Amino acid sequence: MADLSVNICGIPFKNPIIPASGVFGYGREYERYYDLSKLGGISTKGTTGTKRTGNLPPRVAETPMGMLNSVGLQNPGIDAFIANELPHLLSCDTVILANIAGSTPEECAEVAAKLDQTDVHMIELNISCPNVKQGGAAFGTSCTAAAQVTKAVRAATKKPLCVKLSPNVTSITEIAKAVEAEGADALSLINTLLGMRIDLRTRRPILHNNMGGFSGPAIFPVAVRMVWQVANAVSLPVIGMGGVMSGEDAAELMMAGASAVQVGTAIVQDPYAPLRIIDELNDWLDSNGIDTAAELTGSVRAW
Amino acid sequence: MKQDKYTEKLTYRVSSMEQLNAAAWSMVIDCPECAAKAEPGQFVNLLPDGAFTLRRPISICEINKEKGTLRIVFEVRGKGTKALSELRAGDTVNMLAPLGHGFTLPEKDTRVILIGGGIGTPPMLPLAQYFGSNAVVISGFRNQDAVILQEDFAATGAKTILCTDDGSAGRFGLVTLPLEEEIKAEKPALICTCGPLPMLKAAAALASAYEIPCQVSLEERMGCGIGACLVCACRTKDANGDEQYTHVCKNGPVFNAEEVIW
Numbered sequence: 001m002a003d004l005s006v007n008i009c010g011i012p013f014k015n016p017i018i019p020a021s022g023v024f025g026y027g028r029e030y031e032r033y034y035d036l037s038k039l040g041g042i043s044t045k046g047t048t049g050t051k052r053t054g055n056l057p058p059r060v061a062e063t064p065m066g067m068l069n070s071v072g073l074q075n076p077g078i079d080a081f082i083a084n085e086l087p088h089l090l091s092c093d094t095v096i097l098a099n100i101a102g103s104t105p106e107e108c109a110e111v112a113a114k115l116d117q118t119d120v121h122m123i124e125l126n127i128s129c130p131n132v133k134q135g136g137a138a139f140g141t142s143c144t145a146a147a148q149v150t151k152a153v154r155a156a157t158k159k160p161l162c163v164k165l166s167p168n169v170t171s172i173t174e175i176a177k178a179v180e181a182e183g184a185d186a187l188s189l190i191n192t193l194l195g196m197r198i199d200l201r202t203r204r205p206i207l208h209n210n211m212g213g214f215s216g217p218a219i220f221p222v223a224v225r226m227v228w229q230v231a232n233a234v235s236l237p238v239i240g241m242g243g244v245m246s247g248e249d250a251a252e253l254m255m256a257g258a259s260a261v262q263v264g265t266a267i268v269q270d271p272y273a274p275l276r277i278i279d280e281l282n283d284w285l286d287s288n289g290i291d292t293a294a295e296l297t298g299s300v301r302a303w
Numbered sequence: 304m305k306q307d308k309y310t311e312k313l314t315y316r317v318s319s320m321e322q323l324n325a326a327a328w329s330m331v332i333d334c335p336e337c338a339a340k341a342e343p344g345q346f347v348n349l350l351p352d353g354a355f356t357l358r359r360p361i362s363i364c365e366i367n368k369e370k371g372t373l374r375i376v377f378e379v380r381g382k383g384t385k386a387l388s389e390l391r392a393g394d395t396v397n398m399l400a401p402l403g404h405g406f407t408l409p410e411k412d413t414r415v416i417l418i419g420g421g422i423g424t425p426p427m428l429p430l431a432q433y434f435g436s437n438a439v440v441i442s443g444f445r446n447q448d449a450v451i452l453q454e455d456f457a458a459t460g461a462k463t464i465l466c467t468d469d470g471s472a473g474r475f476g477l478v479t480l481p482l483e484e485e486i487k488a489e490k491p492a493l494i495c496t497c498g499p500l501p502m503l504k505a506a507a508a509l510a511s512a513y514e515i516p517c518q519v520s521l522e523e524r525m526g527c528g529i530g531a532c533l534v535c536a537c538r539t540k541d542a543n544g545d546e547q548y549t550h551v552c553k554n555g556p557v558f559n560a561e562e563v564i565w
């Protein structure tokens with residue numbers, strides 16, 4: 001049995017496997033399958049300043065080895081999250097990362113300030129959201145906007161702040177550095193890539209939103225590449241994700257530079273995926289004579 | 304898919320497989336824990352073998368609690384249902400079940416009308432088995448070649464009415480004609496329906512005109528199937544009549560017709 005524990009921003013995680021934001025809701029649906037304390041942590045559904053209803057259906061399409069979604073941040077708003085969901089999550093004996101988003105830096109800061117008054121362990125700021133003040137381009141696609149929103153949220157909270165980067169950019173390392181300079185404590189990546197599918201018969205996009213977020217095993221190599229680039233460009237801990245389906249995938253993302261790994265689409269397919277991935281990571285470490293998961297981080301021997 | 308202690312929990316044996324017509328298959332799955340919990344109107348979410356990311360939701364067509372089996376009937380539409388149609392007795396299938404919120408049923412001795420359209424007919428069978436001779440089952444299909452499950456419905460003791468769009472079997476025309484006749488003959492306490500959207504709308508409109516409660520089983524593209532990923536949204540009215548998104552996999556697939564925003 002290898003030592004699976006990792007530490008990020010001074011927070012101890014039992015193991016490096018964390019359900020990703022948006023696929024795990026607030027944990028309740030998965031509790032009837034297993035005890036949530038087995039998880040390294042939980043990243044909760046993206047929560048905004050006020051309630052959001054989300055996009056028109058259809059919101060999902062299958063793709064070769066992946067999927068598209070256009071949920072559109074449907075959530076009950078931060079007050080309802082803090083009142084109805086967070087107390088229960090905090091009783092689950094696992095690390096809680098509150099994933100937040102907003103349409104303006106002010107909205108993000110307001111949400112973070114409210115969470116600052118709670119016992120949540122970490123705030124994960126999703127900057128892939130459209131910035132309404134700048135023509136709807138995602139905060140995460142320009143260094144200026146990414147820096148601005150990070151700065152606003154940093155000023156609103158002393159909680160460990162993890163900024164979740166968008167892969168839909170020309171240079172992810174530039175964004176990572178801009179966010180680091182404004183006081184982020186950690187980075188998580190990658191959010192979904194923008195994708196689209198069309199129904200040949202009706203000539204209609206399958207998603208009512210036309211475009212959507214592309215996730216799943218098909219994006220894994222992009223995630224490995226971006227985690228590797230970012231881990232080399234900044235001195236912050238990185239939480240990696242994007243298409244992780246197995247313990248070996250988790251080990252690969254850690255070698256690329258991740259201190260922990262989030263699992264999204266694999267859970268949409270199989271509720272037990274995170275537990276299986278924890279077991280597989282442990283077995284892989286054991287069979288390779290590696291004592292701790294933490295020593296994998298950044299251990300790739302790049303050419 | 305790799306077998307381990309977790310995938311084993313979702314792995315069940317196919318106990319029989321039968322082809323019903325050119326496109327439709329009937330599969331019986333040995334799954335005592337699932338059958339014990341299953342209720343009419345719920346569904347199963349199957350992960351076909353191969354390069355599939357998403358599970359395929361299929362309604363439960365028969366629940367046998369003694370034998371510990373569930374039956375599903377499905378049509379081959381794309382790659383996923385094609386792969387499922389290639390399973391044979393003795394093979395295993397990866398399944399999450401039973402899922403969703405099914406029909407809310409009154410006492411067995413109430414007069415009900417059950418309306419199934421095309422591949423929406425299978426979830427009507429557990430209801431016909433429950434209500435027996437108190438049920439009228441109206442099934443509609445494109446043509447004779449698409450007709451399924453008529454012997455199964457007849458065996459429940461329910462009155463069965465078959466319609467086809469081209470008149471090649473049973474009555475010519477839409478299910479709403481016999482529906483209105485049956486309502487006029489004796490007003491039912493409940494109408495339950497599953498099938499194409501225009502049919503659901505028409506049945507719900509008639510139910511509303513005659514002030515009969517109506518429950519409809521809806522379809523939406525799904526991910527997790529258990530209410531967490533929020534991809535299977537449908538528009539409904541809440542208790543105050545305000546519009547909201549609920550989720551077909553958790554709040555449905557069966558909804559009261561008056562809640563649905565068509």
Ligand SMILES: Cc1cc2nc3c(=O)[nH]c(=O)nc-3n(C[C@H](O)[C@H](O)[C@H](O)COP(=O)(O)OP(=O)(O)OC[C@H]3O[C@@H](n4cnc5c(N)ncnc54)[C@H](O)[C@@H]3O)c2cc1C
Nearest residue numbers: 357359360361362377378380381382383384522523524556
């Ligand atoms: C609650 C529920 C109950 C259902 N019950 C039955 C049933 O009893 N018998 C039956 O034959 N079919 C049923 N369906 C429809 C069935 O799920 C689809 O025909 C099937 O998913 C198509 O998969 P495919 O791979 O063959 O098609 P593809 O078009 O290749 O599938 C691509 C993706 O789209 C999804 N998709 C495509 N069509 C539908 C659809 N109509 N509804 C939902 N998702 C769809 C698939 O699940 C998959 O994720 C039901 C659907 C729902 C939501």
Ligand SMILES: Cc1cc2nc3c(=O)[nH]c(=O)nc-3n(C[C@H](O)[C@H](O)[C@H](O)COP(=O)(O)O)c2cc1C
Nearest residue numbers: 020021022046069126190191215216242243264265
């Ligand atoms: C249905 C769905 C909903 C998502 N919702 C959110 C969200 O609310 N906030 C967020 O930061 N990321 C969200 N994501 C992105 C995931 O957290 C993750 O970054 C991405 O899916 C890549 O990982 P994966 O390939 O393991 O799914 C969502 C992904 C999916 C599939």
Ligand code: FES
Nearest residue numbers: 526528530533552
């Ligand atoms: S399919 Fe995930 S919430 Fe309905």
